[in-house]
Each structure stands twice: as structure tokens, then as C-alpha cells.
Amino acid sequence: MNEPRDISYDKTRLRLIIVEDDEALRTVIAKVLSHLGHDVRTACDGAALDAALANYPADVVLLDLNLPGEDGVDIAQRLRRTNNCGIIMITARGMAKDRVSGFYSGADLYFVKPVDPMELHAAILNLGRRLAQSLPTTTIPWHFNPSSSTLRTPPQHQHQADLQRMYRDETALCRFERNSSQQCDIFGVGTP
Secondary structure, three states, X not given: XXXXXXXXXXXXXXXXXXXXXOHHHHHHHHHHHHHOOOEEEEEOOHHHHHHHHHHOOOOEEEEOOOOOOOOHHHHHHHHHHHOOOEEEEEEOOOOHHHHHHHHHHOOOEEEXXXXXXXXXXXXXXXXXXXXXXXXXXXXXXOEEEOOOOEEEOOOOOOOHHHHHHHHOOOOOOOOOOOOOOOOOOOOOOOOO
């Protein structure tokens, strides 16, 4: 029989946000997953998660259910409507009705505490691979119409939030002139 592959050496680096109100547990999970190669941020509740997501897109959110204020089920439903990240619930609620509610709210995976760190790591990597495969394989380019001076963006995709954050505070990246031969330097690297 084949030995299981040692995934601790997998070079996949996913952006994770751990939402857990127990500070000690949140810290331990973050340290373990960071040590295993992930880029980890933490939040103690839904409001802190929203603040983290505004500045830091996540590939996967690890979500406790028993949170102060907005509970994990409500957060998962909101994330599923507004974000394309993976959702893993990690909670003390182990009854079948809780697990079913978690899946209906949008969880991709559901773990009951305590969770083995290597099992969690393997699940995160698997979910990350699945999410990466679901991204579009072709890129639809931006389109500038010089006659109307309009810029059409590609359809929304997972990384559109990155683009929106990159341009949010900029008042004038460049001036588009009706003359399409004029070049525009929107990244500040100079034009040829």
C-alpha cells in the first residue's frame, strides 16, 4: 500500500483568514498554518473579517460558528453572496443539524473541534486546488473606446477586488484623450 504523500512540503501558498473569537486558539491555528507555508491573517468577529477582506483578499476563510455579534452561519451566507473564497467551518457544534446548516449557508468543508492540523492543512490545499481550477482559463482584456473615452473592464472574477483596491484611492490614473495614438502610463513605469 502506498504511503500518504507528505503534503507539508507542498509549495502552495494560500491566503487565509481565520475568524475565531478565542484568541489563544486563533493564535495557535495561525502559527501552525503559517509554519505550513500559508499567508495567514486573523479576525475575531464578522466586523474584523470585513476589515481584513477590505485590505487583504482571501483564498480561504476558516470560520468559527460561535462568534460574538454576527454568527458564522450568517457570515458564511454573506461571504457566499459577495466573495468567491473557499469557506471552511471549524466549530464545536457537531450535531448533524449544525453541519447541515453550515453546508447550506455556503461552507465548502465543516470540521468539529478539535481538528488535526495536518488534516486541516490537507483540506485547505485540496480546496485551494479546486478553487484554482474553477478560475477562467482565458482572460478577457480591458477595452478602451477612444471615440467615447470609455474603458470597459473585464467581467467580474475572483481578483477584481484586488483591482478595485488598487485603484480605489487614485483620483486620476491617467487622462484618456480622444486621440488613440496617445499612450497612457497607468502603472507609473514609463511608456516606450
